[in-house]
Structure formats: structure tokens, C-alpha cells
Amino acid sequence: MRLHIAGVALAIGLTFSAGSQAGGISGSNIGNTCAGCHGVNGASAGTTMPVIGGLSKSYIETTMKKYRDGTRGATVMGRIAKGYNDAQIAAMSEFFAKQQWVSSSEKADANLAKLGSAIHAKRCDVCHEKDGSVVVEGDAPPRLAGQWTGYLQMYLNDVNNPGWASNHPKKQIFATTTKEDIDALLQFYASKK
Amino acid sequence: MSNSNRRNFLKTMGGASVAAAMGLGATRASAAVKAKVVVVGGGYGGAIAARYLKMAEPGLDVVLIEKNKQYVSCPLSNTVLAGFGKLEDLTFGYDGLSRHGITVVYDTVESIDPQARKVKISGGKTFDYDRAIVAPGVDFKWGAVKGYDEATSLTIPHAWKAGPQTTLLTNQLKSMKDGGVVVITVPDNPFRCPPGPYERAALIAHYLKQHKPRSKIIILDAKDKFSKQGLFMQGWKQHYGDMIEWVAAAKGGEIDAIDAATRTAISVVGTKHQADVLNVIPPQHAGHIAHTTGLVSPKGWCPNNPVTFESTMHKNIYVIGDASVGGAMPKSGYGANTQGKVAAAAIVASLRGVEPDESAYLNTCYSLITPDHGISIVGIYQVKEGQLIEVPGSGGVSPMDASPAYRKVEAAHADSWFRNITTEMFG
Incomplete structure (x- = not known):
């Protein structure tokens, strides 16, 4: 019965927006414009553009707002996020959260991935649980398993060399992380699909 | 509608009208399934429009008419002149669109009859449409520079x-x-x-x-x-x-x-x-077929309603990409991509008999100065008083005097951008 009520509300929402000039806000209309860079339904095909389809709604929403107010640095995302209001950000976040996560097509270096596995277990798994493959609502950190290495590298290189991407909430973890550690971590995440 | 408004609306609506509203929605959805959409031109605008039409309404009959069997991307083609890009890496076929259930016809369009809603191709065949998308890109004004023509x-x-x-x-x-x-x-x-x-x-x-x-x-x-x-x-x-x-x-x-x-x-x-x-x-100016169909203003570009991209000259024809006036949006690949999605959503809404939902309009464009030095411009647009304008305080270009590392990331983004936008079109 509950399901039926939800269905009715949806149908009325559609009919009602039909009468208004601007129509309603649909997640697909807002979210689809991101696909030129982030791939169809957020399944990116380019290494420096992260997969965003299947991340949690709260993570996407918070991240977009951080880009918008400048608390997370970026090359283009800050300029882009400033063009969207709260309702649009909520709609796109919900849209991408509903999509299936599609891991990158990269092949991992097995030896480096093994090294990376140990580093992940020691430093990262406490937050990015289960090999970084967990996506849950709330303030959970993002999924890393199957994320593109180009994006992760850009982000992690910047943690120790602050520029535009460094806003990791546990920055101190990276104080003793070497470039080799980062390379191994990237291969570990690429090995997990 | 806010949640509280929606609740009040629900309360005041009787059961019968709720059922009627649901029934109406269902009828309209099935009507859309039978409709025919013809897309003229398979570039950054047309290919995307065809794909998103099919994604939104798999039952739609979508025909894409394109002159060339292979598409060569203009974006990134300057890398070929530089010696580090290859034309074959910028060349795509239309098999991906066929796999998504789109009928791809390789021919030029001879004429479009907006009253009878028919598209005639040079091979002689005629396609009926309920809605048409015209995405011919640009044509050159031969002779505008004296001594410069096609030959x-x-x-x-x-x-x-x-x-x-x-x-x-x-x-x-x-x-x-x-x-x-x-x-x-x-x-x-x-x-x-x-x-x-x-x-x-x-x-x-x-x-x-x-x-x-x-x-x-x-x-x-x-x-x-x-x-x-x-x-x-x-x-x-x-x-x-x-x-x-x-x-x-x-x-x-x-x-x-x-x-x-x-x-x-x-x-x-x-x-x-x-x-x-x-x-x-x-x-x-706008591509040839836009002129012969009467979609072009005296300035040479196609005026349209920016909420839907439907032509203001002919109903049921939507003009997207470089051929469209485009308001504040530049004539870019990403602009055409955005416009293709807006037009696809608007067509699906109109076939269902509802107003289109709010759209987002985005342009992201990278340029390379060296293989490791990229710069970008971003624009986010909205419709205000019938015009496409930039959202105030948003968008803009990369910072001046940025570090080599920043420029390198933007150069890498240019490559990822290309992979994503072409996979979206042809993948």
C-alpha cells in the first residue's frame, strides 16, 4: 500500500509540473549535462575524471557544495559548481547515487597492487572500508575500488603538495606517504572492481 | 512543488481525480512509444540527441541521417597539426548508435517539409516524423573572403x-x-x-x-x-x-x-x-539544410526557444548545436552536447503532453598550448526572459600564472574529456 501512495505522489508531481512554466526539477535533466566529462550515468571513460555514478548522495552533494564555496580546490569544478543552486545539486546527487557503479577499465599491476593492499589495510581501510568498495549514506568516505588512477593520483599527489585538490579530512595520514606508496595504492584500487 | 504543498494537494484531491491523473499519465507514456523522431546530422549535437531520446523512451522510432559513414572530431584535431595527435584516434563509426536501437541512414537530406513533417533524402526515400532535430553544424560562406571558395x-x-x-x-x-x-x-x-x-x-x-x-x-x-x-x-x-x-x-x-x-x-x-x-x-553560417528549410534568420543562424530548442520558424523542428543561435552559449562540442540533451528531454516531454522539466546548460572546453599545458573555459547557463544567459558568478577561465602542475592536469583533463564525450556519442 505504501508503494501505491508513493506512485500516486509521483504521478501527481508530474501532472502538476506540467501546468507550471518552468516544469519540475528532474535529476536526469540536471545530471545528464555532467556526462560529457563524467560519462553516461556517471560511468567515466577518462582517467582524470572520476566515476561518480553510484557514489552516495550525501558525498556528491557535500562535495559539490565544497567546490562551490571553495573549501575544496579544483581546476574546473569550482567554476562549474557555482552555476548550480541547492535544489539542482540535490537533484543531480540523487540521480548519480541511483546509478550503478561502473569500475574503470584499467588493468592493474599485480605486484604493486599487493604492496598497495598492505598500505590500504594499514592506513586507509579504517575509513574506506572493505578495500574501499563500500558506499553508504551519511558522511562516509567515497568508494575507491575501481576508481580511475588518473583522478586518484591527481588528488593524492596534491595532498602532500597542496595546490588545488587537497582537502582530505585526515591529511596527517599522508605526512609519511611516499610517491611509491601512492603508486602502489592506485594499483590496488585499480585491481579491485 | 514543496513537500508540504504536495501533501496539501494530495489531501484535497479526491480518489477519482488521482486515478484519472494516473490513467492520463499512462496513456501519454504509451503514445510517446509510437512516435517517430528524425535527427538530421550525427555530430556532437545530433548523435547525443539520438542517444538520449532512445535512453528516455526506448520505444521511440529514432532515425539518424548522416552524410558520412565515419565522423572525424574537430575538437583535438589541432593536435594532428602539432604532430602528436592522429586523425584515426579522432575518427568514429556509428555502430554504437545502431546497437542502441537507432536507425542510422547514410545520406544527405534533400529537403524537409515542415507542414507534412517529412524528410526526403537524396537517395529518394522519405521519412515521416512527429518531431525532427536539425543539427547540420556550420557551412562556410564561400566568397565572403574574396577569392576563397570551395575549390x-x-x-x-x-x-x-x-x-x-x-x-x-x-x-x-x-x-x-x-x-x-x-x-x-x-x-x-x-x-x-x-x-x-x-x-x-x-x-x-x-x-x-x-x-x-x-x-x-x-x-x-x-x-x-x-x-x-x-x-x-x-x-x-x-x-x-x-x-x-x-x-x-x-x-x-x-x-x-x-x-x-x-x-x-x-x-x-x-x-x-x-x-x-x-x-x-x-x-x-548555419548548415545548408537549415537554410533550405527556412529555419534561419537573416543573420544566418537558427532562432529557437531555449527552453526546448524548438525552432521559432517551424513547429516540431528542433535546431541544436553550431547552427542554432545559442544565446550566450558558444558554438562548441560541449554546447552541442548539452543542447542535444535539452532537445531530447523536451521532445519526450512534448510527446507525453507535459511541460519539460528544468534543464541545465553547460559548456566545458579545453585548449592545449603544449601537450602538457592545458587551459579551460566553463560556462553554465540559464533561461531568463526567453534568453540563454550565463548564471551570474559562475564559470570562467583557468587562472593566469598557474603552476605547471595545474596546466598539466588541465591538459590531462582535455584527453579525459575527449574520451568521455566521444564514448557518450559513439560508445
């Missing part, structure tokens, strides 16, 4: 549509002597890819610096300012010193004619620039 372009390339023209210009650069002069002529706004000529100058300089370092590039411009100007000029200077000279319209940069026999560009003030390689980017 001349076979020896003096424009290379503003990628493919054989790109190869022709690349080969001319390869056979040029060290110490030669490359002249690029640039038209006034609006034209396809506003930062393109300046990226081209940079990437030709990248090639010349390695192979013919005593050479020079002169840009003769019909404008006094251009896209990403500060960033380009800073990047040119940083990597190529004085190799690139830009001549603004105010300094006599606007050209009136070319003399093909001597590869000379003649400015409106009579100055002659003799080139070893002459690249004429001609003035442009």
Missing part, C-alpha cells in the same frame, strides 16, 4: 571541418621550409569553436619549434579580442617566445581577400601578407 580550399585549407582538410594542412606544414611564414585568418564572431584558431596557432608553433624553429605564425583577426585571450598570450610567450604574432582588427588584421596563386592574404586596409602556408578560417 580554392583544396589548395588553401580551412581545416575547420576535420578530415582530409586536416591532413592537407598538416602536409603543407611538413613541407614548409624552416624560416617560413604561416598565416591563419580568423573571422568575426560568431563562428564554430571560438578558442580554436588560437589553440591552432599554439600547436602549429609546437611543431615548428621542434622542426622549423626560425619560422613564424601570423594570426590575422577580424576581432579585437578573443576567447581565453590572456591565457593564450601568456602561454604563447612562455613556450614560443615571439613566434606567434596576433594582429587585431584594429591593427589591420581583418582580411578582405586572398590571392590563392601567391598564398597572399590581403587585409581590408590593403596590407599584403604573403604566406608559405595559408590557413583561411572562413566566415560561417
